[in-house]
Amino acid sequence: MRFLRIALTVVILGFIASAVYISALVYQRQQALESVGLGNVTWMVAQAPSEFARLQHRVSALGLNDGKVTPDEVRLRFDIVVNRIKTLRSQSVEKFVQSDPRIAQILNDVEAALNRARPLLDQLWDPNVPPQIIDILEPVYPKLVRLSTDANVWNVGRIDADRQGLITLQWAFTYVALGMIACGCALIALLVIHNGLLGRAYRVLEENERDLETQNARFDAALEAMSLGLCLLDAQHRLIVSNPRFLEIFRLDHASAAPGTSIFDLIGDELLADGLGDASPTTGGSDIALLNNRIHRLPDGTVLMVSREPMAEGGWVCTFEDVTERHRAQSRVVHMAHHDTLTGMPNRLLFWENIAQAVRGLLTRNERFAVLYLDLDRFKEVNDTLGHPIGDALLRQVAERLRETASPRDIVARLGGDEFALLHYGGEDSIDNSQALAQRLIDSIERPYSIEGNEIVISTSVGIALAPTDGTDTDQLMKNADLALYSAKADGAGTFRFFSPQMEKALQNRRHLETDLRRGIKLGQFELYYQPLVRLDTGLIVAGEALMRWTHPDHGMISPGEFIPLAEETGAIETLGEWALQRACLDALGWPEDVRVSVNLSPVQFRKPGLVDIVKAVLATSELNPRRLELEITESVLLQNNAVNLEALHQLRALGLTIALDDFGTGYSSLSYLQRFPFDKLKIDQSFVRELESRPDSLSIVQSIATLGRNLRMVTTAEGVETKAQLDIIAGANCTEAQGYYFGRPMPEAQFRVLLQRQVSDDNWTALAGGLGGGMQSVTGP
Amino acid sequence: MIAKRVLTSVLLLAGALIVAPAFAQDVPAVTITSPSGSVTFDRDQLEAMGLVSIKTHTPWNEGLIDFEGVPLATLLEKADATGKTVTVIALNDYSVDIPTSDFAEFGTILAVKRNGDYMPVDDQGPFFVIYPFDSDPVLQGQPYYGRAVWQVKQITVQ
Numbered sequence: 001m002r003f004l005r006i007a008l009t010v011v012i013l014g015f016i017a018s019a020v021y022i023s024a025l026v027y028q029r030q031q032a033l034e035s036v037g038l039g040n041v042t043w044m045v046a047q048a049p050s051e052f053a054r055l056q057h058r059v060s061a062l063g064l065n066d067g068k069v070t071p072d073e074v075r076l077r078f079d080i081v082v083n084r085i086k087t088l089r090s091q092s093v094e095k096f097v098q099s100d101p102r103i104a105q106i107l108n109d110v111e112a113a114l115n116r117a118r119p120l121l122d123q124l125w126d127p128n129v130p131p132q133i134i135d136i137l138e139p140v141y142p143k144l145v146r147l148s149t150d151a152n153v154w155n156v157g158r159i160d161a162d163r164q165g166l167i168t169l170q171w172a173f174t175y176v177a178l179g180m181i182a183c184g185c186a187l188i189a190l191l192v193i194h195n196g197l198l199g200r201a202y203r204v205l206e207e208n209e210r211d212l213e214t215q216n217a218r219f220d221a222a223l224e225a226m227s228l229g230l231c232l233l234d235a236q237h238r239l240i241v242s243n244p245r246f247l248e249i250f251r252l253d254h255a256s257a258a259p260g261t262s263i264f265d266l267i268g269d270e271l272l273a274d275g276l277g278d279a280s281p282t283t284g285g286s287d288i289a290l291l292n293n294r295i296h297r298l299p300d301g302t303v304l305m306v307s308r309e310p311m312a313e314g315g316w317v318c319t320f321e322d323v324t325e326r327h328r329a330q331s332r333v334v335h336m337a338h339h340d341t342l343t344g345m346p347n348r349l350l351f352w353e354n355i356a357q358a359v360r361g362l363l364t365r366n367e368r369f370a371v372l373y374l375d376l377d378r379f380k381e382v383n384d385t386l387g388h389p390i391g392d393a394l395l396r397q398v399a400e401r402l403r404e405t406a407s408p409r410d411i412v413a414r415l416g417g418d419e420f421a422l423l424h425y426g427g428e429d430s431i432d433n434s435q436a437l438a439q440r441l442i443d444s445i446e447r448p449y450s451i452e453g454n455e456i457v458i459s460t461s462v463g464i465a466l467a468p469t470d471g472t473d474t475d476q477l478m479k480n481a482d483l484a485l486y487s488a489k490a491d492g493a494g495t496f497r498f499f500s501p502q503m504e505k506a507l508q509n510r511r512h513l514e515t516d517l518r519r520g521i522k523l524g525q526f527e528l529y530y531q532p533l534v535r536l537d538t539g540l541i542v543a544g545e546a547l548m549r550w551t552h553p554d555h556g557m558i559s560p561g562e563f564i565p566l567a568e569e570t571g572a573i574e575t576l577g578e579w580a581l582q583r584a585c586l587d588a589l590g591w592p593e594d595v596r597v598s599v600n601l602s603p604v605q606f607r608k609p610g611l612v613d614i615v616k617a618v619l620a621t622s623e624l625n626p627r628r629l630e631l632e633i634t635e636s637v638l639l640q641n642n643a644v645n646l647e648a649l650h651q652l653r654a655l656g657l658t659i660a661l662d663d664f665g666t667g668y669s670s671l672s673y674l675q676r677f678p679f680d681k682l683k684i685d686q687s688f689v690r691e692l693e694s695r696p697d698s699l700s701i702v703q704s705i706a707t708l709g710r711n712l713r714m715v716t717t718a719e720g721v722e723t724k725a726q727l728d729i730i731a732g733a734n735c736t737e738a739q740g741y742y743f744g745r746p747m748p749e750a751q752f753r754v755l756l757q758r759q760v761s762d763d764n765w766t767a768l769a770g771g772l773g774g775g776m777q778s779v780t781g782p
Numbered sequence: 783m784i785a786k787r788v789l790t791s792v793l794l795l796a797g798a799l800i801v802a803p804a805f806a807q808d809v810p811a812v813t814i815t816s817p818s819g820s821v822t823f824d825r826d827q828l829e830a831m832g833l834v835s836i837k838t839h840t841p842w843n844e845g846l847i848d849f850e851g852v853p854l855a856t857l858l859e860k861a862d863a864t865g866k867t868v869t870v871i872a873l874n875d876y877s878v879d880i881p882t883s884d885f886a887e888f889g890t891i892l893a894v895k896r897n898g899d900y901m902p903v904d905d906q907g908p909f910f911v912i913y914p915f916d917s918d919p920v921l922q923g924q925p926y927y928g929r930a931v932w933q934v935k936q937i938t939v940q
Binding site for chain 2: 040047076078079087
């Protein structure tokens with residue numbers, strides 16, 4: 001293209017040069033032609049001989065003196081000749097004269113002759129004069145003729161030269177014309193090429209335009225199909241372009257949203273307000289901030305996420321996303337994160353936040369409040385026996401009652417499982433109010449429930465922590481309320497307790513006890529005591545129930561009622577239980593063959609697999625006849641994890657040992673248990689035996705159980721027999737065995753062994769006589 | 783009236799010619815003939831008609847020459863001669879035809895004086911047809927150089 005331009009310029013310059021040159025040639029030719037026209041030298045010269053001849057003739061005629069010619073006429077002719085010679089001296093003939101020195105010589109000769117003749121002109125009247133003049137003029141004439149001939153020759157030569165010049169010019173003209181034709185051809189060629197290039201450029205342009213059109217069509221399609229509402233605004237917030245979704249969201253038509261319309265005429269200005277990004281949430285603090293950042297709620301309920309980004313060339317790109325569904329889902333998630341799905345109550349997280357809020361209110365407005373911590377007593381049993389759906393229904397009803405009982409301002413939350421909590425604003429009389437509320441709650445919960453035909457009675461315990469007395473931060477208040485609850489439960493179901501610093505102390509003690517317990521196992525601070533079981537028909541001791549005793553180095557003897565639950569909670573029971581089993585089996589080896597050993601198994605021991613293996617291993621190492629081992633379980637083993645535990649019991653029984661159900665008659669004592677597992681023995685709870693004398697129904701129960709046992713071929717053991725009267729009744733009720741202080745308190749193994757030896761050596765010895773080894777009864781009971 | 787007086791003059795002149803040869807005359811003259819008759823003006827009469835100056839170069843003189851003379855248009859008017867062409871005849875009987883349109887177009891004069899002096903016969907006199915050659919390049923060449931007749935003795939109007 002650049003080359004082409006240069007070439008074009010060169011060709012055009014060539015044209016101009018040619019044109020200038022041709023002009024110059026034409027001018028030159030004009031000049032040449034001019035000189036041809038000028039050169040009438042021949043004529044000028046040719047007249048001289050004739051004029052001269054006429055002078056000669058006049059002079060001759062005068063000489064004849066015939067009167068026809070006057071001297072004046074001679075003088076006139078002379079003057080004419082003189083004028084002619086002068087003319088030949090003039091510039092018009094100059095070139096010719098200068099062409100040959102001979103010509104100048106001729107002119108000189110002519111002039112000389114004329115000058116010689118001139119004086120004679122005044123004496124023309126003298127007849128001698130004319131002949132003289134003729135003599136003078138005579139030789140001049142041939143010279144003039146010669147001059148004429150020379151002029152002719154010179155003129156012909158000049159014409160020839162002029163013609164030659166013209167021919168040269170003609171050629172030059174021809175060449176230049178040819179050059180111009182060549183330039184013209186080159187110009188045409190260049191123009192053709194140029195046109196070709198232009199054509200190509202045009203095609204490229206066309207192609208680009210088509211591409212652009214395609215691109216535009218694609219963009220349009222993309223805009224149409226977009227699920228986002230989109231509009232482009234100029235710097236003055238006037239609409240440049242918008243898509244159908246935008247119109248749909250704001251319920252606009254094409255006409256009203258024509259390009260150039262101010263966006264604020266179409267949608268609310270708050271939608272595009274500056275600083276939109278950090279706008280405060282539009283709804284409560286429970287919403288997730290991310291969602292609210294650019295969220296706007298339209299009057300029709302649509303929730304939009306708006307984005308406004310500046311464009312590089314000024315103006316804005318705005319997008320509007322309909323996030324109504326997402327927002328709803330998100331809100332639901334937020335609600336779910338803060339609420340308990342079962343009861344719809346605030347959950348632990350939200351309750352924690354509420355307490356934190358209450359703490360802030362306490363600090364700023366000195367507003368007192370109380371935290372009440374509740375859980376249901378023995379709820380687990382309901383769940384286990386009646387099933388989860390019933391349990392859940394119960395929880396819902398409990399929640400309902402809690403809400404009804406609490407004041408509207410109080411916040412009731414379910415913390416999980418059967419744990420509930422209340423945030424109660426008690427005002428100045430916080431203690432009294434809280435106490436009253438706790439009692440109302442307990443009373444309310446204790447009213448019987450009727451769920452799917454089941455009448456359920458359940459109680460609750462409440463722990464109360466007061467702010468600011470019992471703490472001024474959330475964790476502390478919750479912990480203290482929990483401690484108070486623990487304390488309340490320890491004091492029995494259906495009670496409430498305020499937190500007191502002693503509770504914390506008690507907790508610490510418990511922790512120390514835990515440590516001591518573990519150390520105690522290692523250091524052998526535990527030992528087994530045995531309490532005799534007496535067969536009523538023979539009066540002989542048939543078995544000894546192993547009972548754990550712990551002698552603490554600092555605190556002395558510690559009650560099993562204190563350390564067994566602790567061991568169960570901490571899991572130490574596993575080690576302790578295994579030790580007890582081992583010890584008992586080894587101890588029994590030293591007893592008579594017909595005396596069995598009875599060992600209690602904690603429900604906790606069933607939680608971990610491997611109990612059967614442990615028992616098997618203990619039997620194997622001790623080589624005790626399995627028939628001599630009896631394991632006592634409580635019904636809670638059957639309540640929890642039913643199938644697995646049942647399987648374990650079957651496996652244990654398959655080892656050849658016997659299984660006894662302890663504390664029968666309390667708790668649920670569902671008869672279905674007896675159906676589910678073939679127990680070898682039922683141990684009737686001591687509470688029935690103790691009340692035998694005062695409550696007639698206790699006897700009936702004992703009798704019924706004894707009859708039941710006999711019919712099911714199970715041994716029945718009455719526990720807690722303390723008097724002869726109780727023994728008689730038991731015996732009358734046809735129980736198989738009895739156990740209790742009447743026969744002997746739990747005693748060290750050595751003592752128990754002595755007792756057995758006495759029984760073997762003394763044939764008439766019978767435990768039924770009571771008061772076995774009275775001196776040994778000082779040992780602390782179970 | 784004018785024609786009658788001219789005629790008288792011509793007759794007088796003719797008489798004078800008879801008495802003394804024309805050549806002996808001190809004042810040169812020019813004769814203008816036309817179908818309507820012939821009239822001769824001597825140099826004094828010509829001068830009386832009012833002289834016009836043309837300053838120009840000629841091929842036959844050196845330098846810029848100041849010619850003074852009677853415009854030929856005026857002369858023909860004075861002679862009461864009209865026609866398309868005039869034939870100018872010189873003393874040596876050289877003659878040339880000039881279209882009368884030249885006179886109006888170029889202001890051609892019949893020069894009487896050259897640089898303030900009368901011109902003798904031996905030097906382009908007594909009368910010289912002069913075009914203003916310098917004023918127009920068209921005039922600088924033939925046929926105008928040919929029409930510039932010197933030693934004019936007679937003008938015939940056709």
